[in-house]
Amino acid sequence: xxxxxxxxxxxxxxxxxxxxxxxxxxxxxxxxxxxxxxxxxxxxxxxxxxxxxxxxxxxxxxxxxxxxxxxxxxxxxxxxxxxxxxxxxxxxxxxxxxxxxxxxxxxxxxxxxxxxxxxxxxxxxxxxxxxxxxxxxxxxxxxxxxxxxxxxxxxxxxxxxxxxxxxxxxx
Numbered sequence: 249x250x251x252x253x254x255x256x257x258x259x260x261x262x263x264x265x266x267x268x269x270x271x272x273x274x275x276x277x278x279x280x281x282x283x284x285x286x287x288x289x290x291x292x293x294x295x296x297x298x299x300x301x302x303x304x305x306x307x308x309x310x311x312x313x314x315x316x317x318x319x320x321x322x323x324x325x326x327x328x329x330x331x332x333x334x335x336x337x338x339x340x341x342x343x344x345x346x347x348x349x350x351x352x353x354x355x356x357x358x359x360x361x362x363x364x365x366x367x368x369x370x371x372x373x374x375x376x377x378x379x380x381x382x383x384x385x386x387x388x389x390x391x392x393x394x395x396x397x398x399x400x401x402x403x404x405x406x407x408x409x410x411x412x413x414x415x416x417x418x419x
Contacts (some may be wrong), residue, residue, distance in 0.1 A: 272302040279311060288315045306335040310354040313361055317398040321407045322365050329365070332358035336385075356385035360392060368409070375399075 279294030298305050313328030313348035336355045339348060359382035366375035374398055383389045402409075 272298040276308045307354045310358045327364040329358045356387040
């Protein structure tokens, strides 16, 4: 017969852990919904709150950069893309988690967003170099090439950033 002490120890070893969603993830998800609805300022506000809670929230930095990009605020977009890229070491913490794939995608999208800003600014060689990093992190090479070429074409045709569909960087 097991002693009561061992029964308690066994209970706590097999007891399921609560699955509480971190508050920064809730705010991030809210920001994504607002962003997809075209409410960019509100989305940025939600991303700001998520980052305030967890400054290492790589995905929030990347999505906030996309929202700034969609508004045409390339300065803020570039700062957040760079911050998301610098947080790529967070991928190590995500090993074995479901969130790792989303974080990996965010790093790839941050590199791609940065490349699109460079392409828009006429820094085409830098854009190509950064695009290779996006591809290394899993961005589709065909989509990447098309996005860069599309951005260069928009720049050459003097189109504004606001003509980009869905208020986000091209895929």
